[in-house]
Each structure stands twice: as structure tokens, then as C-alpha cells.
Amino acid sequence: MAKRVGISDVAARAGVSPTTVSHVVSGRRHVSEVTRARVRSVMDELGWEPNELARSLRMQRTQTIALIVPDITNPFYPSVARGLLDVVSEPGYQVLIGNTDGSPSAEKDLVARMVTRSVDAIVFAGYYSKASDVAPAVEAGIPVALMGGRKASAGIDVLTSDDLAAGEIATRYLIGRGYHRIGFITGPSGEGPPADRVKGYRRALTSAGLRFNSQLVVREEFSRAGGAAGLQELLELRKPPRAVLCTNDMVAIGALDVARARGLRVPDDLAVMGFDDIEAAALISPSLTTIAGDPREQGRAVGRVLLGRLDGTTASLPQRILFAPSVVPRESA
Amino acid sequence: MAKRVGISDVAARAGVSPTTVSHVVSGRRHVSEVTRARVRSVMDELGWEPNELARSLRMQRTQTIALIVPDITNPFYPSVARGLLDVVSEPGYQVLIGNTDGSPSAEKDLVARMVTRSVDAIVFAGYYSKASDVAPAVEAGIPVALMGGRKASAGIDVLTSDDLAAGEIATRYLIGRGYHRIGFITGPSGEGPPADRVKGYRRALTSAGLRFNSQLVVREEFSRAGGAAGLQELLELRKPPRAVLCTNDMVAIGALDVARARGLRVPDDLAVMGFDDIEAAALISPSLTTIAGDPREQGRAVGRVLLGRLDGTTASLPQRILFAPSVVPRESA
């Protein structure tokens, strides 16, 4: 390959200075009509386009946004990535992905590398993300948005699903359909999004004048087997629930397995409802009624917030945006 | 934020030249024990790390690989991305994603931008990708790997699923289970991977001494509705098939819908088999027997090929790597 052509080659051939070539590209100062035309034609002739790397070094901005996620293979994150791309591509940003596998050391590493690469902004996702993980970026003056982090963090924008609302909305939906005895198969730990969903469930029950019964909430693994075990347990109660909320769709599918095995008609004998709306929810039979967030829209929202930070448009107070989910009614409830 | 510290600050504080600091970082020339220690400690003290941008401009390599895909939301691509990251992260590469939505103009645009950003290599994916789409990159001397492209392209590495083998393997599996009258619901067009799968099917039939009957292959949309329509059509034949191959899992799920509606027992009355092994395949009931590729492994393989190109290790002949799929036996066949 021939020596790469640079701005000075264009300038020489057009009989002007690099300064002028730069200005016809940027439009940042007036260049006479004829000079502009001449420069343009030389650019075409030589096939020159400004080298982004040099421009980045000079301008101290790379037009790059880092997206750091635990596992790009989890369908939630590609959708977020898509939404982010939706809004940042137009103004010329590219996105660099980082996969942490949830490992704290990988997280620190990636943040550090993104800083040395001078990305213009970072979106850091993961349900257990903490502000301290991104401290080096913040110190370097790089705008950071946390997704899924649960605590408002000093000086950092946080965007997250409203899990409490999700639990509330799901529960109200079931109550509205005439179910009053509702069980909940939740995750093993008492914190994080699953716990918030249970809180929302409890709140909806209470505000409908129904009693919260702790026997009806069982803790299981986040898996199909967990869902199966959870439903077994609930069905052994003297007064088993008529409907069951499952902390995610996979758990709900496990519950559906035992309902089918026991010959229970869904939703007539037992209503089953999940959270997340994974692809399979629509494809199984009976199809699964569930609660859907909108990850792509979440990606768009972070993009907008960050773009605002980058052009100084977003207010200086850190934003905290909660995404309200909605129910996707299907056959199972 | 304070003025960013640079190599000359470190050098000054350590009483050496930037040259020496650079060398203690790179290890490319010997630096006396004591100097090295002093420089290191100043580096820590000042928290300095080399600016990748400046280094990239100087060294003419960005440690960046572009991954251009039609739709990052299609689960195949995140898996490829994961595999790519698996192998390129360790040697210090990052990956920049581009989403084309299959639009030819977006493809050209993205390739051009990746070139101006001086990425070190490009993986360009999409079932209809052509070599000409990436010509600007090739001209700029950037190694390119095509994924899913079907023709070997001058000077470009191509990695793709072996769809012909997939069709063959699926068909042999059904024959082995005693099915001799096998239908095929394929896509609307007569080319691309779906057509290759049909070819493989035909080849397997022939080599098993069975007759290929064109009435048994029907063309439908790539959707659940397409699968339903396809099976209807096949069942209306005077001698309907006892097993049906569906060009992808979604189509197979549509076929399963009509089997269930008609009260056919699967697989006793009718065996159904798909391709791709989407997440839902394992979750529906009956679970779907299908053909799985290994997208993550494909991502790893492109990573290896490209890394080889970058360090001059891969032979100069363009590689053509075909990925053989395997059957995932489940309940439906």
C-alpha cells in the first residue's frame, strides 16, 4: 500500500496551507468559495479523509463511548447497546464494549483501560455496580452513567429499572383478574432487584386491602429447577395460592413444568406470571404473561443523558432515572 | 481536574529523559536497575499511565478490532462478540461495535469510519456480506475477516457455518431414527444458507438411497407463521411426511403449533426439527431437537485468525474456515 496521504499532501496539491484544508473540513472559519471548491476536489481526487486518531489526540476527545457489561451474551445488554447506538451514532460516536463477567478485578481493569484510551464517556452496567468501581473515570473528568446500580451515587447519573414498581404492577394485574391468594417465588437473597419486586408485591397487596402472608413467598435459585421447587413448595401449603409470581421468566417456566406435570390447568387452576419477557415467554405453551422493561429504550436514555453531559446540556445535578415496566398479557395469567 | 500528567512530568520528577521512562514501560531496551525502580515509583506516585491515544498515533496501531454486524440484538452476534473478546482481550485489544441493520449504505459508512479510526482489524458479519463492502479497509492494509459470507473472496479470510453439512447431518439423524419420508420447510428464496441446508438434505437422502421429492420441500417466510403455513401445506399432501425439517427454530415452533392444534403427537406422529438452537428451543414443550452451531467458538476462531494476521503468524493465503454444526437431540425428533 502507498504511503497514506495526509492533510499536507492535500494542502500542497491544492496550493493552500493545511490550516485552510482543516477549515474547509470543519467549517469553523470562512474559506473563499473558489478555494473551498479546489480543496474539496483535491480531497476527492486523493481520497483523503482526516485521520481520526490525530484529530482525537489534538482535540482531546475520541468520539467513543465505552459500554461495560457483565455479559454481552445476556440478551438485556445487546438491547441496551442497540439503544445506545441508536442515539449516539448520529452525532458520530462509536461504542467500545467491555465484558467483565461480573469480576471486580476485570471491572477495575476495564475502567482503567477505557480511561487510558480517553473514551469520552462510559456506561457501566451490572446489577451490583458501585460508584467506587468507576472512580478513576470520574477523577479523569469522564462522564459516567451507571445502569442497574441501585444507590444514587455522588455525581454520577444512574438509570435503572423500577423493580418495586414492577412487583406492584404485576400484583395489581393479578388482583385485577380476580386472584387474591398470590404466591411469590423469589431469589435466594433478600436484596437487589428481586427483593424490590417482592416489596412492590407486598405494597400492592396491602393497598388492595389484602393480607401479606410470608408463607406465600418462597426463596429459590434463579433457574427452571428453582421455579419447579418453588411451586412444589407452595402447592404443599394447606391453602395453596391460586396465582404465582415468579422472579423471572426462567423460574416461571420451571413453575409451569410442575403445573403441567400435576395436570393443573393454567391459568384456570393456577395463574403463572414472570418478569423480564425473555424471547421464550411468547413461544412456550401456554405463553407466559410477564412484565417487560424496555432495554433498548433504556439504552437510548443513557445515550441521551451522556450526550447531554458531553455537550454541557444536561443539568449539572446527577440524574436518577427509573424505568417503569409494563405487563405483557398472554395466556398464563 | 488537575492538568493531566504526562510522560515528561514523570521523567522530570525521576530525573531522567522521557526516552528512559518510555523504555521502562516498554522494556524494549535495558534500563539500569536503580533507574527503573525510581521511574516506577514516580509512576505510582503520580498515577501516570501512558496515554493510549498518543501511543496509537505514534505506533500506527490502535489495539482495536471492529466488529460490524447487521443486528447486535440477534443472539448470534453477541455470542460471536463474546468469543472474539475471549481471545483478543488478553493481548490487549478492544472491540468497537457497528450495527448496520443490513443497510448497504450503513455498511459502507461504518467500514469507512473504522478505516479513518485506524482500527487494526475488522470482522465483518452478515449473511449477505460481500468482499466489495470492505474494499476500502483492504486497500488501507487492514486485515478483514468475513463471517457468514458465502464466497471465498480475494485476499480475505472467510469464516462461516457449514450449512450444507448442517442439512446433511440433520437429515441423517432423522433417517437414523427411522424416518424415511421427510419434508423440508425452507425460506422464500432459493439461495443462501437456507438453500445450502436443502442441498445437504437432498444429498443425505440420495446417499441413503432415498428419493428426493420436490413436493416435500415448501417455501415459506422465516417466521412462526411461515412454519405453520408450511406444515399445513405438507399435511395436505396425499402422502404427508412423517418428519419435517424446518429452516430455523422459529419456523419449527410454528410447525409445532399446528401439530398441537391438529392433535398430532410429536414425535410419534410427526417429528419436527429446527436449526440454530435458539434459547426457546429447550424451553418449549415438547422441547425442540435442533442443529446447533457454536457462535462463540466462531468468534474465537475469527479472533485467532485476525491475531495471526496482525502478528504475521497466519500464512499469507486467505483462510476459509467452515464450522461444522451438531445435532442437539431433544424431545421433538
Place this chain on the structure above:
DNA sequence: CTGAAAGCGCTTACAG
């Protein structure tokens, strides 16, 4: 064992 200087390819104050 170490340093001064050029240069990667741009943009932008400064000057006219």
C-alpha cells in the same frame, strides 16, 4: 546505559 530531537497527523491560537 542514556538523551535530544524528530515525527505520528491533525487543530487552533496568533498574526497579518
Place this chain on the structure above:
DNA sequence: CTGAAAGCGCTTACAG
């Protein structure tokens, strides 16, 4: 309306 020169922050031939 336009240009010469400095500088973004590194690495590396060249020299000693």
C-alpha cells in the same frame, strides 16, 4: 480571507 508554527503525548532512530 489565509498561513506559519506550536502542540496534543507518546516512541524510536540516531548518537554518544
